[in-house]
Amino acid sequence: MTWRVLALSGLGCVALLAAIGGTWLFLLPGAPAQGTAPAISKEETEATLAALKPPKRKRPLIAIVGINDMSETTDYLMPYGILARADVADVLTLATQPGPVTLYPALKVQPHATIAEFDAAHPDGADYVIVPAMSREDDAVVVQWIRSQASKGAIIVGVCVGAKVVANTGLLDGRQATTHWYSVRDLQKHSAIRYVADRRLVVDRGVATTTGITASMPMALTLVEAIAGRARAEAVARDIGLAEWNARHRSAAFQFTRPFALTAIANTLAFWNREQLGTALTPGIDEVSLALIADAWSRTYRLRALTFAATAEPQMSRGGLRILPDNIAADWPASLTPPAAVDMPPAPALDQTLSAIDARYGSRTADFVAMQLEYPR
Structure with missing residues (x-):
């Protein structure tokens, strides 16, 4: 009798959870809101560029800081690669502790220095500090270091959910800001921060923030323009395959929808069909x-993206960053x-990758990935 009661109770709990889950899915919007991103006035663009002018040096010093365990891949590498390519500043990648930085959701790199080594070499601080998303948004060491750099006059740039790291420093209190669409509510929990919609980049009194992951591309180009002028930024934009890089954005186009939720659930549950995608690390690879x-590819929830090389030695990227292979192998199954x-240049490479994801897993998964990357398609 007791077992029967327990079994019926268990079935009842499952049915209740299914009903709650079904209701939650039903209440989600079926598709993102349609519309056009509002135009950015010339005056606003000029004000943004003026606010991002180098605060100290003619040739600025830019530090990209991360914690060693799980700083976001594109947030960390894209600003470095674009700014290094532009050659308008000295750009360094940093970590809070010695050793490599394990990025999320893929890749592992050897940074140029620790924050302690940076401070010893540059006691007057950086001109710009770029803050990616991190697995621990309240890491005491990185929060204190960012505060210290701001006190020395550095412009702080929170990329994507790196805005939450910057929020934990208190530097966004009383300022306008934005972040990845998924974390807007978290940012709004800080009552002193004024969230701004429909902008990929927001700058307010020495602190800049961006929307989701791919926003670091227009952010980096905007920095290039602020430092070295429009012509140099246009040349770099052509080189990376990006037609424009202004702050135009439609926030309502990125939201948690029913197809997004269903794709996340379905791809996560397909645990028996996981793949490992291998990319060869070669000298001079575009980071x-x-x-x-x-x-x-990692954000499909269907596979793990890995790198491989014939030896365990780090491979030097195009911009001079050492990338460590995940596997030692001469080749990988085709x-x-x-x-x-x-x-390919970065922007076309992303477009082709999304097309390849569509061909392999379907359009819903490609849209699911683009939504996570906050990439307008």
């Missing part, structure tokens, strides 16, 4: 294209190797 490709997008 921005590699980051976008690895990030996008069916589990991404298309040669890694040899």
Whole structure:
């Protein structure tokens, strides 16, 4: 009798959870809101560029800081790769502790220095500090270091959910800001922060924030323009395959929808069909294209994006960053190797990767990935 009661109780709980889950899914919007991103006035663009002018040096010093365990892949690598390519500043990648930085959801890199080594070499601080999303948004060491850099006059740039790290420093109190669409409510929990919709980049009195992951591309180009002028930014934009890089954005186009939720659930539950996609690490590989490709494929929830090389030695990227291979191997099965997008400029590489994801897993998964990357398609 007792077992029967327990079984019926268990079935009842399952039925209740299914009913709650079904109701939750039913109440989600079926599709993102349609519309056009509002135009950005010339005056606003000029004000943004003026606010991002180098605060100290003619040739600025830019520090990209991360914690060693799980800083976001594209947030960390894209600003570095674009700014290094532009050659308008000295750009360094930093970590809070010695050793490599394990990025999320893919890749592992050896940063140029620790924050302690940076402080010893540059006691007057950086001109810009770029803050990616991190697995621990309240890491005491990085929060205190960002505060210290701001006190030395650095412009702080929170990329994507890096805005939440910056929020924890208190530097966004009383300022306008934005962040990845999924974390807007978290940012709004800070009552002193004024969230701004429909902008990919928001700058307010020495602190800048961006929307989701791919917003680091227009953010980096905007920095190039602020530092070295429009012509230099246009040349870099052509080189990476991006037609424009203004702050135009339609926030309502990115939201938690029923197809998004169903795709996340279905792809997560398909645990028996996991794949490992291998990309060969070669000398001079474009770190921005590699980051976008690895990030996008990993966010399908269907596979793990890995790198491989013939030896365990780090491979030097195009911009001079050492990337560590995940596997030691001479080659990888052709069916589990991404298309040669890694040899393309970053923006076309991402477009081709999303098309390849569509072909492999369907349009819903491609849209699911683009939504996570906050990438307008």
